[in-house]
Amino acid sequence: MPSPTGRRVAILVTCVALAAYTGLRAPSAWTATLQSISLQDGFHRRFVVGTVLHPFAEGSDYAYGLFAGTSFTILAALVAVLVVAAVRTRLPARRALVAGWLVLPTGGYLFHEVGYFEQVLFLALFGAWWLVVRGRWVAGALVMALSVCVHEIALLTVVPLFTLIVVHTLPIRRALAALLPAVVGGGCVLLGSPASGDAVPRLTVRLRDAGFPARADVLEIFGRTQAESLRMYEPLEVLSFLVPLAVLLAAGLALAFAGGPVVGAHRLLALAAATAPLVAAFAGWDTHRWAFLLLANTGVVTWWWLGRRDPDPSPGHARAVPRYQVLVAAALLCTHVPLAYFDGFAPRELTGPAIRAFVSDATSGDLLRTPTR
Incomplete structure (x- = not known):
């Protein structure tokens, strides 16, 4: 008979495999281009990853494989943190949270957005959390x-x-x-300033000469003001998509918190932290990405809440179970909010034809072929 730890690992690995099957793809040309910018080239925003990679990028003549490998390494590290935390926790509800988050559309989306910088950000958060607690x-x-x-x-x-x-x-x-x-x-x-005056044209020439699949619209970001970006889309349309989801998540958390150990300012901070990505509607037009981040932030807040202890261990403590049920219901309702993939991709269905197509793409190399977008 497998040990309890072995069973936990097996369940979580199965959840990871399902999420990977649903959303895995090669890192996009967008993310690879963004990872190529650096302080050395005169960029002053979003430069950390590219600055670390800069000497390796120059040494490899900006090989796409370097940036793709970095993206997959970051994703693997993030997934490993989630799995290890879920295996080690003594709270079954926390373990169920991670497993559910991976099985729900959020898991597939996590693998689909490989290379996006929020994966680095959440790794940084978990590292900072670990440091603070110690x-x-x-x-x-x-x-x-x-x-x-x-x-x-x-x-x-x-x-x-x-x-x-x-x-x-x-x-x-x-x-x-x-x-x-x-x-x-x-x-x-x-x-x-997002970048020095000649940073964009210099890097554009370098990437073109290296045959790198660069996205010109990535580099254009560093030459636009926020006002110019806002004129390219309608923030209210993004908000109209996100607000119902944010309200649902906030209501679910508020009901779960009711009568429990999270009170006062901590409750308000928790709700604000869960719904803060809503403001991203005024920063860009990636509507479904912002929805994913709302769900990610809510997941982290829920993990934090599950670790709190009710101050009164009386028989009334059993009423905590219905609070978990509120969050389960909210999670199921959230599945009705689509998380549309980028660049024409769609979540893989768990059907025979879709599985055969996935195996064919994986064995032929098409799955990880250098993208044009």
Whole structure:
């Protein structure tokens, strides 16, 4: 008979395999292009990954395989963190949360968006969380400050989650000190120039000469103001898609919190952290990506909440079970919100023809062929 740990690992590996089958693809040309920008080339936003990779990129003549390998490594690390945390937790509800999140459409979407910087951001958050819990809050604060240089969307995703964690864990003055580097760093990134004047044309020429599948629209981001970006789409249309989902998630959390150990300011911070990605509607037009981030933030808040203890271990403590049921119901309702994939891809169905097509693509090499988009 397998041990309890062995059964847990088997269940979670099955969930990971299903998520990978549903959404796995080669990292897009968009993400690979974004990973090629660096401080060395004069870029001042989203530069951390590219700065680390810069010497390897030059040495390999900007081989797509370098950026694809980096993307898959980051994704594998993130999935490993989730699985290890779920296996080690003593709370079955937390384990069920991770398994459910992987089996639901969010799991497939996680594999589909391989290469996007939010995967680095959540790795940074989990690392900073680990440091804070172990009393190394200064190191955790520095990790979060670095996250805003990975991508400024950290201010709407992982920084609100980190705020909840430090306010709950540290004395208020120390919590504010832990948040200060990320806030100051984010302000500098947003207020400063995205890139030096010749950064975009120089990198464009270099990538073209290397035969790299560069996306010109990625580099155009660094030459546009936010006002110019807002004129390219309608934020209210994005909000009209996201608001019902945000309301559903907030209501589910509020009902789950009712009568439990999360009270006062912590409850408000938790709800704000879960729904903060809603503001991304004013930062870009990736509607379904923002919906995924709403679900990701809510998942992290739920994990945090499940680790809280009801202050009264009386028979009334059993009423915590219906609170879990509220979140299960909300998760099932969320499956009615589509998470449309990028670049014409769609989630793979768990059917015979779809499985045969997946095996054919994997064995022929088509699955991981260098993309044009």
